[in-house]
Amino acid sequence: MDRNNSRRQVAAMKQSLFDQGLLDEQFIQLEELQDDANPNFVEEIVTLYYRDSSRLISNLEQTLERNPLDFNKLDTIMHQFKGSSSSIGAKKVKAESSLIREYCRTGNAEGCRKSYQQMKKEYVALRKKLENYFQLARQAGPLERACRPK
Amino acid sequence: MTLVVDEHKMNDKFPIGMRVLAVDDDRTCLMILEKLLLKCQYHVTTAKNAIDALNLLRENKKNFDLVISNVHMPDMDGFKLLELIGLEMDLPVIMFSVNDDLKMVMKGITHGACDYLLKRVRLKEVQIIWQHVIRKKKGKRSNSDSVNGIDSAVIGSSDQNVKPYRKRKDKNENDDEEENEDDDDDDEDPSA
Numbered sequence: 001m002d003r004n005n006s007r008r009q010v011a012a013m014k015q016s017l018f019d020q021g022l023l024d025e026q027f028i029q030l031e032e033l034q035d036d037a038n039p040n041f042v043e044e045i046v047t048l049y050y051r052d053s054s055r056l057i058s059n060l061e062q063t064l065e066r067n068p069l070d071f072n073k074l075d076t077i078m079h080q081f082k083g084s085s086s087s088i089g090a091k092k093v094k095a096e097s098s099l100i101r102e103y104c105r106t107g108n109a110e111g112c113r114k115s116y117q118q119m120k121k122e123y124v125a126l127r128k129k130l131e132n133y134f135q136l137a138r139q140a141g142p143l144e145r146a147c148r149p150k
Numbered sequence: 151m152t153l154v155v156d157e158h159k160m161n162d163k164f165p166i167g168m169r170v171l172a173v174d175d176d177r178t179c180l181m182i183l184e185k186l187l188l189k190c191q192y193h194v195t196t197a198k199n200a201i202d203a204l205n206l207l208r209e210n211k212k213n214f215d216l217v218i219s220n221v222h223m224p225d226m227d228g229f230k231l232l233e234l235i236g237l238e239m240d241l242p243v244i245m246f247s248v249n250d251d252l253k254m255v256m257k258g259i260t261h262g263a264c265d266y267l268l269k270r271v272r273l274k275e276v277q278i279i280w281q282h283v284i285r286k287k288k289g290k291r292s293n294s295d296s297v298n299g300i301d302s303a304v305i306g307s308s309d310q311n312v313k314p315y316r317k318r319k320d321k322n323e324n325d326d327e328e329e330n331e332d333d334d335d336d337d338e339d340p341s342a
Contacts (some may be wrong), residue, residue, distance in 0.1 A: 026270055033185045033273075041185065049178045079222065080176065083248045087179045087270060 006140035013133050022126055027089030043134045049088045050127055056081045057120070064113055074112060075104040085123075092122045165280030166191040173203040173219035173231070179269070183218070186276045200226035204234060211239035215283050221247040221254065229261045236262040240290075242282040246271055 017023045027042070034041040056077055063074050082097035096119035103111035170192045174180040180196050187194045195214070197203035200223055207214060217235055221228035232243050245258045246267040258266040264282040267275055 029270070029272070030182065033182070033189060037188075038185065045178060045181060048181060052177050079248070083269060084176050084178050086248065087176070087182055 003141060006136070010133070010137050010140045013136060017129060017133065022090070022092050022122075022129065024089045024091040024094075026087065030089065043137075046088055046130055046134070049084055049090075053081060053084055053123075056084070057123075060116065064116060069109040069112060071104045071107055071109075071112075075101055078104065090123075090126055093119060093126060096122055165283075167193050168280050168283065169193045169195070169213060169215045170279075171195050171197060171203060171206060171214045171217045173197045173200065173217065173223070175199055175220065175223045175225075179220070183271060183276075186271060186273055187218075189273060190277050192280075199223055200228070200231040203231065207235065207239050207241070211241060214239075214241060216242045216244070216279060218244040218246065218279065221245050221249065221258065229257060232258070232261045232263055240286075242286045244279055244282065 014023075017027075030042045030045055038044070059077050060074070060081070063070060063077060078097055078101050082094055082101065085093040085097060096115055100112055100115045100119060103109075103115060170187050172180060172183050172187060172194060173196075174183060175198055177198065180198060184194050184196050195206060197206060200219075203217070203219065207217070219228050219231055223231075228245055228247075232245065235241055235243050242264045243262065244265045244267060245263040246269055247254060248269045250268050255266045264286070265279070
């Protein structure tokens, strides 16, 4: 059946995101919160995350452009960014964020800048993948329960 | 153990309908927290910063049973908010943070937090927060006459000449009790 096929594709896509280390357990927690009252809860949360974090990204880039680098300011923004990313289960983005914070602690400006580039790549890539995922999920129709990846 | 209904009216469906104020400047986290609380069938109000939270509480503290707040917020330190809520409303407050540093947790508890949760907050943790409301009420009832912790320190004074507690009075209590230098609008000035 077409629907089952679509659902299998959705499940496979989700599995792949987990296998690649892009998402963690938190994403499952969010799916478990989804219900009839909020059938698109996860997508709404992710959309909100990308909307709000884009402001943080601009702040980050402005801060990184300055010389000398204001490590305290950078760390403050990263603290917030990391917390937000963690709340949607963005595993790699969160890990890169931790790395930047470490570089802030040791006052390594080059490390900060390089890590930021990497983090931004992950952040943008995840957005695209999640957009595809949600589109496919919407086409497949609502799942009865959140299914855990293996 | 029977529950006595008092001015913080607890209906017989408690903790269903328990009124929670959730505070976090991160909208994503706040939305998730709200959903967690709704899943527990609590009644939820959200505030995106400490000032908004205080305003809501000051409007009428009887509108809320419990506050749950992030420690790190840009407009006001979560610990400061915690202190103010303790002083003004005496509601149970739960703090949460990404930071699990022992010193931070200690600071939260010593500033009066009922609990300190680590982000990412789990449904299981949120399901039992109602216990803090009960604990706090029990604690209040065993402090016989005191309405809040601040007053009880003064009521305990053994000096019979101590006048009723006034926040601004820090001079000695004898005859020259004319106007304070700093402030004229104390309408309970007892000077002859």
